[in-house]
Amino acid sequence: MVLRVDAYAKVNLALHILGQRSDGYHLLDSIVTFARYGDTLTIAPSSNEISLELHGPEADNLKADADNLVMRAAKALAGERNNLGARLTLTKRLPVSSGIGGGSADAAAALRGLNEFWALNLPQEKLAAIALELGADVPMCLASTPLRARGIGEDITPLALPSKNMVLVNPRISVSTPAVFSALAIKENPAIADTLSRPLWESIADTTRNDLQNPAIALVPEISQCLETLSAAPGCRFARMSGSGATCFGIFDEDEAANAAKEAIAVKHPQWWVVATQTVS
Ligand SMILES: C[C@](O)(CO)[C@H](O)COP(=O)(O)OP(=O)(O)OC[C@H]1O[C@@H](n2ccc(N)nc2=O)[C@H](O)[C@@H]1O
Numbered sequence: 001m002v003l004r005v006d007a008y009a010k011v012n013l014a015l016h017i018l019g020q021r022s023d024g025y026h027l028l029d030s031i032v033t034f035a036r037y038g039d040t041l042t043i044a045p046s047s048n049e050i051s052l053e054l055h056g057p058e059a060d061n062l063k064a065d066a067d068n069l070v071m072r073a074a075k076a077l078a079g080e081r082n083n084l085g086a087r088l089t090l091t092k093r094l095p096v097s098s099g100i101g102g103g104s105a106d107a108a109a110a111l112r113g114l115n116e117f118w119a120l121n122l123p124q125e126k127l128a129a130i131a132l133e134l135g136a137d138v139p140m141c142l143a144s145t146p147l148r149a150r151g152i153g154e155d156i157t158p159l160a161l162p163s164k165n166m167v168l169v170n171p172r173i174s175v176s177t178p179a180v181f182s183a184l185a186i187k188e189n190p191a192i193a194d195t196l197s198r199p200l201w202e203s204i205a206d207t208t209r210n211d212l213q214n215p216a217i218a219l220v221p222e223i224s225q226c227l228e229t230l231s232a233a234p235g236c237r238f239a240r241m242s243g244s245g246a247t248c249f250g251i252f253d254e255d256e257a258a259n260a261a262k263e264a265i266a267v268k269h270p271q272w273w274v275v276a277t278q279t280v281s
């Protein structure tokens with residue numbers, strides 16, 4: 001049996017930073033969705049060894065070693081059991097360190113896929129606890145559906161959010177998440193209003209923000225250019241940065257407009273990474 005698992009890109013539509021815990025981690029309030037675009041993990045049988053191979057356009061920026069989040073997830077799930085094997089192949093399409101949680105999505109895909117492949121049948125709460133050990137974004141990637149995340153990212157509530165067309169743009173400059181959090185001057189900011197109104201997409205566009213956007217722009221000014229380019233594209237409803245950057249997203253009602261924006265941006269900025277896709281619902 002070969003199992004194929006999607007590792008969709010995570011997009012923080014809103015990211016409010018509310019404070020900082022004594023261990024340095026930040027408290028956040030985030031509206032998250034996922035692109036129907038990402039990495040792919042395949043799982044094939046192997047006697048009792050866990051191995052990893054990397055392929056795909058972004059594979060050169062990563063190593064298939066024990067530090068790879070896929071291997072870390074597999075080892076964490078196997079735990080003390082040393083009779084479990086799997087031949088893992090990761091097709092890497094998401095740029096590394098780009099604010100769309102590629103590593104976290106890969107780790108979540110490994111947890112989800114191997115729980116089924118090894119017939120462990122661990123309950124969701126147990127998987128979520130292992131996920132959080134691997135990274136703050138991994139529990140939300142386990143869900144991979146629209147949600148609101150609080151705490152340091154682990155306190156998750158599902159959200160009904162219809163699918164929209166989305167263009168993702170990255171200037172091909174990787175950004176360190178801790179560096180952006182360190183550059184954030186005001187750590188205590190207002191939460192997302194509990195009165196978010198319908199239609200929810202308009203409410204997100206008009207009343208929420210990404211508190212990491214300005215600190216990230218201070219480190220990587222090209223992010224402003226990505227945002228300006230997306231905002232200027234015909235049909236773009238709003239554009240914002242995801243996570244700690246540098247990837248920015250633009251939301252479109254019409255898929256023709258999203259595809260046209262993607263084509264035009266790719267021609268104008270051939271060095272950028274640009275994708276037209278839809279959000280999950
Ligand atoms: C910015 C976001 O992508 C928004 O979804 C996440 O909060 C980051 O999640 P992540 O990359 O999975 O984060 P981790 O791998 O757990 O942590 C990387 C580093 O980011 C910082 N970090 C992360 C999450 C969080 N709530 N507060 C933090 O301050 C810490 O410096 C931490 O050492």
Ligand SMILES: Nc1ncnc2c1ncn2[C@@H]1O[C@H](COP(=O)(O)OP(=O)(O)OP(=O)(O)O)[C@@H](O)[C@H]1O
Pocket residue numbers: 062067068069070095096097098099100101102103104106107137175177243244245
């Ligand atoms: N399979 C993997 N894919 C991507 N990065 C990985 C992977 N395994 C380990 N890493 C490491 O994880 C770190 C973060 O990578 P990732 O691409 O998830 O960042 P990100 O998109 O900024 O994430 P986030 O939005 O969660 O902050 C990098 O230092 C990278 O080397």
